[in-house]
Amino acid sequence: MSQPQPIGSPLVHIAGVEKYFQRGAEKIHVLAELNLAVAPGEFLALMGPSGSGKSTLLNLIGGLDRPTKGTVTVAGERIDQLSDRQLADWRARHIGFVFQLYNLMPVLNAERNVELPLLLTHLNAAQRAQHVAAALALVGLSHRAKHFPRTLSGGEQQRVGIARGIVTDPTLLLCDEPTGDLDRKAGDEILDLLCALNREHGKTIVMVTHDPHASARASRTVHLFKGQITNEAVK
Secondary structure, eight states: OOOOOOTTOOSEEEEEEEEEEEETTEEEEEEEEEEEEEOTTOEEEEEOOTTSSHHHHHHHHTTSSOOSEEEEEETTEEGGGSOHHHHHHHHHHHEEEEOTTOOOOTTSOHHHHHHGGGGGSSOOHHHHHHHHHHHHHHTTOGGGTTOOGGGSOHHHHHHHHHHHHHTTOOSEEEEESTTTTSOHHHHHHHHHHHHHHHHHHOOEEEEEOSOHHHHTTSSEEEEEETTEEEEEEEO
16 A cells, blocks of 8 residues: 655655666666656656666656666655556556557557556446546547547547546656657647646656657756766756
């Protein structure tokens, strides 16, 4: 059971985290003695060159990977200590994911794609339908609910992806290059939507990006290089 967060405590607390992979006798270090705190309601951008460890860090925060060393505490819970089953339940309650390539099921229409995370909950069909309708309305796609991914533009598909990410009302929204496959206009619309979710709905967002234009929309930017934080920029 998660403990209530003390007032002023970070929502995400990464302490002394290392991550490496073993390749034969060689250790491939991805993260090295990394420390990071993310406040509730913050919009944080993670930037760095390919191989800097930013996606690995995002996966650790979302409970998709485990550190080799160190602690990962999110929403008051040491998620690095959870079993695989506990971690799956924890993700379903706390984490929404938004991916660069949308990861929509082509055989499902928009509303069915958005509904997928709710199938892991105890909501009945009518309750799921209400949550899906609210999420699609929030991203401005109520009129496209019955459309399949192949009939949607890239920007619309990403909006469906965001609706799927927020449909469970997660504690934390994790975005991995959410504008990386979009042109500037569509990308700006997605960034506008993320900013609105952060400022108007209080969503805490951690976004991996290589684009300074995207990171400029966040409230804070952390730069990674070779698995370490090199500098931060705060608005």
